[in-house]
Amino acid sequence: MTYAAPALIAADWGTTNFRLFLFGTDGEIIAKHTANIGLKNLGVLTFEQALLSVMKGDFDRPDLPILLSGMVGSRTGWVEAPYQSCPSSLADIAAHLVTAPSDRLKVRIVPGLCASADHEGLLNVMRGEETQLFGLGDGVFVLPGTHSKWAKVEGSVIEGFSSYMTGEMFQVLKRNSILGDLMDNDKDDEEAFKLGVDRAMADKSFLSLVFSVRTEGLFGHIAPESLSSYLSGLLIGSEIRAESIRHGIRPVGIVGDGSLSKLYKRALNHTGFTDVTIHDGDTAAAGGLWAIAQQGKLVL
Amino acid sequence: MTYAAPALIAADWGTTNFRLFLFGTDGEIIAKHTANIGLKNLGVLTFEQALLSVMKGDFDRPDLPILLSGMVGSRTGWVEAPYQSCPSSLADIAAHLVTAPSDRLKVRIVPGLCASADHEGLLNVMRGEETQLFGLGDGVFVLPGTHSKWAKVEGSVIEGFSSYMTGEMFQVLKRNSILGDLMDNDKDDEEAFKLGVDRAMADKSFLSLVFSVRTEGLFGHIAPESLSSYLSGLLIGSEIRAESIRHGIRPVGIVGDGSLSKLYKRALNHTGFTDVTIHDGDTAAAGGLWAIAQQGKLVL
Incomplete structure (x- = not known):
């Protein structure tokens, strides 16, 4: 070679x-x-x-x-x-x-x-x-992470983008708020995740939505090991809701690796974004x- | 006596x-x-x-x-x-x-x-x-705090209420997220607070709004000592936005003491709630x- x-x-x-x-x-x-x-x-x-x-x-x-x-x-x-x-x-x-x-x-x-x-x-x-x-070409891209970005590239020009404090919010709520107290033995629960996405898409107040993690746990509607998936769905769903309102349903490229990209793909597909591609971040x-x-x- | x-x-x-x-x-x-x-x-x-x-x-x-x-x-x-x-x-x-x-x-x-x-x-x-x-009579009341409540009482019946994780969110973002890093020597800045309220009333995404605390600080648009007021305005404004959308502008009673009640009154008055009374919590x-x-x- x-x-x-x-x-x-x-x-x-x-x-x-x-x-x-x-x-x-x-x-x-x-x-x-x-x-x-x-x-x-x-x-x-x-x-x-x-x-x-x-x-x-x-x-x-x-x-x-x-x-x-x-x-x-x-x-x-x-x-x-x-x-x-x-x-x-x-x-x-x-x-x-x-x-x-x-x-x-x-x-x-x-x-x-x-x-x-x-x-x-x-x-x-x-x-x-x-x-x-600039390594990806034209399209709408989401770059999930601590501070997620949604960007639009057209004619090799980055037209604009929005930031969401999604990843960091997940960490601080899980580690430092009352919501983490009820979580235990986290697993990936697709049903709880999608419930979170649906509620975020339908409801108007993030501060009310996140409080529901507590009540869902308190009333035993969602098991301790699935509350983390529910919270994750609420957060990613909130991002998608804002982007849907602003820019409608479009083809979306996800930039990144591993489980987080798969969660975004799952949430996007669930909310009507059918044309979703995952791109390797490296x-x-x-x-x-x-x-x-x-x-x-x-x-x- | x-x-x-x-x-x-x-x-x-x-x-x-x-x-x-x-x-x-x-x-x-x-x-x-x-x-x-x-x-x-x-x-x-x-x-x-x-x-x-x-x-x-x-x-x-x-x-x-x-x-x-x-x-x-x-x-x-x-x-x-x-x-x-x-x-x-x-x-x-x-x-x-x-x-x-x-x-x-x-x-x-x-x-x-x-x-x-x-x-x-x-x-x-x-x-x-x-x-x-039940100690207050009929009306719409907000009980600000760690987990704020908005409740409607009619004919001595508590008809329903919503919860908002406002106070706890303020604490965890200030103490445990990147947002607190830029804050210093907090003071009550009415202008920054009202800017936060206005943006929360106008914008659609909480996760985007809170990220702006960082950028406002980073670009020096809001001074380190006023960022806490701005964040507080974003949070209380988000609560008021959700309640406005759901129930419109109405007379509101605030239940509680001290500076937090005054902030809620300021935000409510600023957003068009003219008939606002503060009730002592005890x-x-x-x-x-x-x-x-x-x-x-x-x-x-």
Whole structure:
């Protein structure tokens, strides 16, 4: 097996995740690497030290251009790459790459994006997801997670997006509120999940909906091991409800891996979104990094 | 000053609060007492021991009938007084008082209430608030707190109510989520609060609204000391939005004391509820306990 010559090192570098790619001159991925050097785990290492620590083997190429996306470009990252406003094209993003201070490496960082939601003044931000989106093409995408994003890409332009505090809300309610007290031995209960989705689609008040996790448990209508699925359905259903109201039923791409993506697919299918595709998050990130590097002339 | 002869000892006994009243034969309050024996603070004391420990001075009357409302009647209380369904009248409640096991005291406990919200199957519960409501007369009332209630009383019947996890949501988001990180030196900022109320009234997605606390802070649109007011406005506004959609603009009574009631009044006035009255929570509880005791023939 032969590879094109290495041309670019790139990484999706977030608060917890770090995914490193080595690209050949034709955009093929020659090598991949993940490491436990998310922003939360840097300890006393500088960003340059952390990056150098993983540039071994195939990646031992400090001469190559390096492109980074994600929280590494935030105010608390290596260097701030200020948010660009939506609508934003690949060319807009590539024109605003920021050079990180480093004596030994040639590092450019992808800016994050900001967007006003439908209600005036309600601001949304993303860092890293814009790169994944540029690796996917046109469509409506949901990027589930701590702070889920729903974005619309048209003609290779990210038109806008909304944020939902879904994943974090699930964690704090489960861990820190009275709702978690009744949960026990969590299992994936499809029926309880869909009940949650249905109620979120039908009802008007999130603060009332979440209180029902308590009463459903208290009256024994939902078993302790299924309450977590019910809460998850309420949360994901609330997201889908808002998007349905704003933008209607459309083909949707889910970006991400594992069980969370499957839950979103289940909820979307259940609520009438029949055309739903799951995209691998790593592949999307790699595709976007390569596209930005080309557009920004980091590679020929 | 002379008092009617003591006829009843009664208490609102909740998870944290304990408010004790001594009534004369004409319903006048002869003595009041509060103590730190909420359900959370009982330690090794039995309910009987805890109650006896505060029956001193004017309250040293183990011969009198005793009526208790609140979480003391829950599954983890002295004895469970099962939830009664709405609509529920004073007579319904009085017919379902439960006797607590005690060799030394004659104790009856007021049952809690349950109600379906507008969306089928979404259950709501209260314990203690039903007693306050029976002390207030007819109207629409909001009882702000950890789990806020909105209830409608007509012809001395509690027709129904909704619950909102407002107070607890505020605490967990402030203490345990990323939103609290940007807050500092909290002050009461009326403008930020009203902005939050306005946005909650206008927007459709709670999970999107709460994320805006982060972006407003991140972009410096709202100062760190005012973000808590903004979040509070979003939460209280979400409650008012749901009630407005369901039941329209009406005269509203707020039951409770202190700054939280004032915030609710401010938000209600701001959103077009012009006829808003604040009722003292202690007075409401005492009035309800006396009315239930009369109806249940604990007093003549």
